[in-house]
Amino acid sequence: MxxxxxxxxxxxxxxxxxxxxxxxxxxxxxxxxxxxxxxxxxxxxxxxxxxxxxxxxxxxxxxxxxxxxxxxxxxxxxxxxxxxxxxxxxxxxxxxxxxxxxxxxxxxxxxxxxxxxxxxxxxxxxxxxxxxxxxxxxxxxxxxxxxxxxxxxxxxxxxDCEGSEELDPEVYAVSLDGIFEFVRTVDFSSLQFLLEGAVMNKAISDEGLRGDYGLQVGKKMLQQSAVNLFGNDVANKVIAATAAASDARMDGSAMPVMTTAGSGNQGIACTLPVIELARLMNKDEETLARALALSNLITVHVKHYIGRLSPLCGSGIAGGVGANSGIIYLMGGSLEQIKHGIQNTIASLSGMICDGAKSTCALKISTATNAAIQAATLAMNNISPTDRDGVIFEEVEDTIRNMERLVQEGLAATDTTILNIMLSKGEVM
CATH class of the missing domain: 3.30.1330 (60s Ribosomal Protein L30; Chain: A;)
Known part of the structure; x- marks a missing residue:
């Protein structure tokens, strides 16, 4: 087991x-x-x-x-x-x-x-x-x-390595039902280490909002000016806090981050929307820890099918799906609504490619966070796509597995094409 x-x-x-x-x-x-x-x-x-x-x-x-x-x-x-x-x-x-x-x-x-x-x-x-x-x-x-x-x-x-390969056959056979049951019933004290990661990731988010890192995606979203079309509502605060962490990290901040499934940006994408929303909603530490456990485990679950490194953006897709699940948990959503949210998020983000780690990752993460919030809003209203819609299947586990098929069959040459485009710029190594 x-x-x-x-x-x-x-x-x-x-x-x-x-x-x-x-x-x-x-x-x-x-x-x-x-x-x-x-x-x-x-x-x-x-x-x-x-x-x-x-x-x-x-x-x-x-x-x-x-x-x-x-x-x-x-x-x-x-x-x-x-x-x-x-x-x-x-x-x-x-x-x-x-x-x-x-x-x-x-x-x-x-x-x-x-x-x-x-x-x-x-x-x-x-x-x-x-x-x-x-x-x-x-x-x-x-x-x-x-x-x-x-x-x-x-x-x-x-x-040894984090996420040892020996775990794969069992770990990824675990259903969303099993993950949700674990998150609800595991002793809170066992999850408190996740709160240490929350402090770490919130710190680099705050640094990104203070400094002039990268494209300043998060900072400019919150900066009130005549050219800023964003408001000061909950959604934009969550998106800005998440993007700012990636701004700082991709531009070389020396602050550590808590990674998820081998990626700091995935860790940022799946945790910071949950951390910031919990803060804005005044949720207690136990609720936050359980929401973070859910967002991390679902990110790991989805990431398995996308691949450790992939032509698809793991931070956007897997991290966005994880964030969406954590957001719904904070809002008091049911398992069925979490499944709706996953379907909504994949329907929105499934085509996002990975063209390397760089400053524009903050743009992709901000897009994914926005999609996660939108998907959660629909899910809480019991709205989700049907199996008539694109890559979405009736069972959410089948939809997740379709990401593996998309990578292996549909995007087999995409990584090579992306790399060749990047190398065509000249001396980059």
Whole structure:
């Protein structure tokens, strides 16, 4: 029997910076720690999805974007034990050393021909040694370590990963009914760790509203001016708070976020609408914790079918569906109304593509949050599409599974096309 509490604890973890370039830094750090000498070159072999999601995003504490600085930092920061928080405590001296690696052109990046969507192979060379680290399937799942061509045993803490693959067959067989029952009946004390994540994500949202990050999507929505068409109502406050967190994160804020299913933006998208609405509705901590458990678990559930990395926007679609479910829970909705909300949200967002991690993610997340609120409003009035409508089936689980079919059959070449468009801009790696 699936322990959904274990799923939450595996899939909801903190990270500093966008998880794809941070995972690259982690892989490089693992290899650099093995050579223990001055580095003469670094080779990266990356899946297309990793390149797509690491090219344009801000790297915390650097004022720089993309793969080169993330990889170079991994080479000088020997803190692989911190995994996705490897850049926390970054010093100016470390940043200077990383930029020296870039200036000396010691880094090479190649596209890896692999069916694996999430694949990072880092080879670090010194005068006397070569070390290799390979991460696959999930952002901290180390599948191979070697020094001078000799494979090394993987320590348990490196072989493990958040959301272990071994859970998949059982976890994703859990129905929405089972998730809802768990959320209603689990002891509140078991969910209190989610409130720590709420504090973390609210903090970066507040930072995004204060600062001039990225496109300032959230900040400008709340800024009263003659050119602002948005009002000051509950919906816009929720959308702005959510978008602002992504503004800050994608522009390189050093503040950590609580991720969901391997993505900080997914964590933002599925939790901040719930956090902000709970605040505006004066909900107690237990209600918030249960709503967050629901939004996170449903995001994980939907994300399984979309894929860990995908041509579809996981933050928009999976995160939007999760947020919608949490919103309905806060409004006192029933399981049937939550199912209506999922149908409404998928009907609205199912075509949203992922064109990498960058500042415009805040735009997509704001769109998804708006759709989640709209879908929740319809659901609370017992309105949802029927099986006559597009990709929607009568049973909500079938509708969710259609996202997998859409990715595998309909969008098989989309990732390649998106990456080629992005690479056509010139030197981006």
């Amino acid at each position: 699936v322990n959904l509490l274990d799923v939450l604890k595996k899939e909801v973890v903190p990270a500093e910076g966008c998880t794809e370039p941070i995972a690259v830094a982690y892989a490089v750090s693992l290899a650099a720690e093995l050579v223990q000498e001055e580095i003469t070159s670094i080779q990266l072999f990356l899946s297309g999805n990793i390149i797509k999601n690491a090219m344009g995003v801000g790297i915390p504490g650097t004022g720089q974007n993309g793969l080169p600085i993330a990889a170079a930092l991994g080479a000088v920061i020997h803190r692989s034990h911190k995994k996705l928080e490897i850049l926390s405590g970054l010093s100016q001296a470390e940043l200077s050393k990383a930029n020296e690696i870039i200036d000396r052109k010691l880094l090479e990046v190649e596209l890896k021909n692999t069916p694996e969507k999430l694949y990072i192979e880092a080879r670090v060379h010194s005068e006397s040694h070569t070390a290799t680290a390979i991460i696959a399937k999930e952002h901290t799942h180390v599948i191979f370590l070697a020094k001078d061509g000799i494979a090394l045993d993987l320590p348990k803490d490196k072989a």
